[in-house]
Amino acid sequence: MLEQAVRPIVEAIVAKAPSGWTRAVLHGRAGRGGTSVTGEYAPRSGNWNDRVPNPYMELMALAETLRAEHGWEPVSLEIVCRPSGEYRLVAFNDAISRVTGTGGGFQVVLDPDHRLPQPGLHQEPGTAAPAxxxxxxxxxxxxxxxxxxxxxxxxxxxxxxxxxxxxxxxxxxxxxxxxxxxxxxxxxxxxxxxxxxxxxxxxxxxxxxxxxxxxxxxxxxxxxxxxxxxxxxxxxxxxxxxxxxxxxxxxxxxxxxxxxxxxxxxxxxxxxxxxxxxxxxxxxxxxxxxxxxxxxxxxxxxxxxxxxxxxxxxxxxxxxxxxxxxREPARDPAPQQIIGAIPDEVPPTLQAIHINDATGLVDLAPLTAAPSLRRLHLNRSTTADLTPVRELPVESLRITLDGGDLTPLRGHAHLASLDLTTTAPAYLTPLHTAPPARPRPLRSRHPRPGRPGRPDGPPLPLPHGTPVDRPAERGPRAPRSRRRPPGRRGSLPRRRARLGGPPRPRHRERPPRHRHPQDRRGVSRGPVVTLCDLCALGKQATPVTGGPVVALFRVVDRC
CATH class of the missing domain: 3.40.1580.10 (SMI1/KNR4-like)
Structure with missing residues (x-):
């Protein structure tokens, strides 16, 4: 059944292929709500038609087959095929899915049934009489x-x-x-x-x-x-x-x-x-x-x-x-959202600001005049100091940070989502101490100005499961026995301990190692965060905050 459902998709990809192609990759999602597809042919020619087609009916049929066999709804999949008609299909439940659009990467949903709590549910009720x-x-x-x-x-x-x-x-x-x-x-x-x-x-x-x-x-x-x-x-x-x-x-x-x-x-x-x-x-x-x-x-x-x-x-x-x-009279309400640069006089009613294409480092200090600021997005703009954010009720923060110091976010009572790009490896420990009202989704990116290992480039990517950078103040690691507990491999218990949570009991089975089919080495974009680091972060935070439910991250190309 599965072979019969996949073959028409492969035939559609081959039929639309440009001349000289050697390989095609289709990433998609399909379910009762429809389909979404991204992917391209290799080698790339730079033409718009290098994109793979979206065989809607065939993908829906494949989704129906997988739903019947495995109960998956919706499904994420990757199909790699060659001119000979040889193909490889990897399909999986929607816990991991590819993110399209700006930034790209992959999305991990640790608890698909979770919904973000609404802050208004905990607001103090009104006591005034009806008007x-x-x-x-x-x-x-x-x-x-x-x-x-x-x-x-x-x-x-x-x-x-x-x-x-x-x-x-x-x-x-x-x-x-x-x-x-x-x-x-x-x-x-x-x-x-x-x-x-x-x-x-x-x-x-x-x-x-x-x-x-x-x-x-x-x-x-x-x-x-x-x-x-x-x-x-x-x-x-x-x-x-x-x-x-x-x-x-x-x-x-x-x-x-x-x-x-x-x-x-x-x-x-x-x-x-x-x-x-x-x-x-x-x-x-x-x-x-x-x-x-x-x-x-x-x-x-x-x-x-x-x-x-x-x-x-x-x-x-x-x-x-x-x-x-x-005809309602014209009104000039106080601005609640600004798109552009930070104005000379920041209105106290400001609740959202999108700073676009700023030249030089952006000074966030003037924004402290907006006590109700809840969304702060720096788009194609960079800042070096997050200290002003500490005193603001920012819930959604998107920044490119010159360096990787997240210390000012330690204990932030409102931060709920973070889209982070850094020019250096960032240690995530300060985020563990924040007591948000809802789980904290993460999206991290690490620009790579040069090739890995070169003087002008970032450090080499770490192998799958290797801990992220340790802070200097922790000092050398204490000696430990080289004997591993039964049924355990790798360094996940050590990483959990460093993130603040206790290692797992020895009698519990090792969780399956999460890998996306395109991420054969399982590394993140630079030594910022790996998929298993995010999973450990979510499980470690569960007793305190419910754990971050969604983690968005990018995966490096194979070296």
């Missing part, structure tokens, strides 16, 4: 409908009101009551749509009937944040809304009840579980375009209806057929 007033909301809603009827020349046709019993049943299924002002509106009309025609009363958003609110809440897994896989989620950050501290820093929350939709994957929701400075029943935007965090809209539906009336009184609207679009 909504059901009687005032009803009066404003009726006045809003009257103004619309005067502009359109006819009243809006709305569905009949929901019954008290229907509202109570919906609240039971939602697991929480509706805000009083929203509840009062449903006693006027059960949404604004009749069959498939909506009136879009909430500024281009269709008001959902009760059954749709319940369905959205159920289909959305009770408010959990959508999961897009470790490829996209390993360095995810959720930002604070404006005003700060009003909405929980979550991509989704069970207390967010979606009651209106713009029909593009985005929603208006009432927030029944606000953060410290928020109020129950406040309105937020959430959905497809708000994975980085929700947007604050108003403190209640009552206030939002009052705002709509003000815009109509000011004539700030446009009529388009049977629909009215309200």
């Amino acid at each position: 909504g007033d059901p009687e005032l909301a009803v009066a404003r809603f009726r006045a809003y409908l009257e103004r619309r009827a005067a502009i359109l020349g006819h009243p809006d046709e709305l569905p009949p009101p929901a019954t008290v019993a229907a509202i109570e049943e919906a609240e039971r299924r939602l697991g929480r009551p509706l805000p009083a002002d929203l509840r009062a509106l449903y006693l006027i009309a059960d949404g604004d749509g009749i069959e498939y025609e909506n009136r879009y009363l909430f500024q281009g958003n269709a008001w959902l009937p009760l059954k749709s609110i319940v369905a959205e809440h159920t289909d959305w897994s009770a408010g959990e944040r959508p999961w897009f896989g470790w490829d996209l989620e390993w360095d995810a950050v959720v930002f604070d809304a404006t005003p700060a501290g009003t909405v929980r820093r979550c991509g989704g929350h069970p207390g967010w009840l979606r009651f209106a939709t713009s029909e593009d994957g985005n929603y208006l929701a009432v927030d029944t579980a606000p953060a410290r400075s928020g109020r129950p029943g406040q309105l937020i935007r959430t959905g497809r375009d708000y994975d980085d965090g929700p947007a604050y809209v108003a403190d209640s539906i009552t206030s939002l209806l009052g705002h709509y009336l003000d815009l109509l009184d000011q004539g700030a609207y446009e009529k388009n057929g049977d629909h009215i679009h309200l």
Whole structure:
């Protein structure tokens, strides 16, 4: 069965090969979600068509075969073939997969069922009373409908009101009551749509009937944040809304009840579980375009209806057929993200900065003026001192470090993901002492300006399983017996001890040595970190922090 599934893929690779080729390599992933392929023919000619094809149907058939035989979903694979038709297939479960895009390398998922905890779940809850007033909301809603009827020349046709019993049943299924002002509106009309025609009363958003609110809440897994896989989620950050501290820093929350939709994957929701400075029943935007965090809209539906009336009184609207679009006033919010250089005056509201193509070393000291900075990415830019990061709540850090000193990150309470490029070997011990709220994914790269072993190049790559550089202050290693415990080989126990965790008990079997098919020697890009070093790091950290779940690293070419 497997031979029959692989042969059509090899035939497709051979059929698309350029003249003069001697070898082709295809790296891919395939499963129920589709396929992704990278790879090329050798020798390379520099043409865009040197890339191997993506035989979608054949890869899906191979994935189905492997799923049936081994239960793998999805699968990662490597196919190497030659003009003679000879090929080699290596397929494995998705614990290890190739990373495409900038940086490349391989991804190791130690716990595929783990999900990043959302920081907002641990925020202090709000204690203020709701701002909504059901009687005032009803009066404003009726006045809003009257103004619309005067502009359109006819009243809006709305569905009949929901019954008290229907509202109570919906609240039971939602697991929480509706805000009083929203509840009062449903006693006027059960949404604004009749069959498939909506009136879009909430500024281009269709008001959902009760059954749709319940369905959205159920289909959305009770408010959990959508999961897009470790490829996209390993360095995810959720930002604070404006005003700060009003909405929980979550991509989704069970207390967010979606009651209106713009029909593009985005929603208006009432927030029944606000953060410290928020109020129950406040309105937020959430959905497809708000994975980085929700947007604050108003403190209640009552206030939002009052705002709509003000815009109509000011004539700030446009009529388009049977629909009215309200023109919101221009706003100049304080900047929360900067792309480019560090400005002379760093705004205190800054939460993310991407520093691109800086000349010379970047001084990070001015960023200490941004007490809410959570994402700091240096793209094609280098810094020599991470000390300013120590005092910042940075969760996602991408840097090229002149040298390999990570000491300033020791004990960092917020750092959750690190994309590191160094000009020298980096010792990872400072990262073990940080107490992050979630496991710490790693991505490491070590530039190689010269060939290994030359004076202008980095040290020779270490063999698989060799420990990373030892810090000088540890001194010489103590003498030890050359006799190895039964069933143990290599230096993994010593490496675990040096990383801070105890060696494994002697009676336990040695874990399998992890190797990617392309990494025959099993070495990392310079003596920075090896795959087994990362596995040991994850297992060592488990009792303390849950262990880093994802490690991204690069593998050297064969020497």
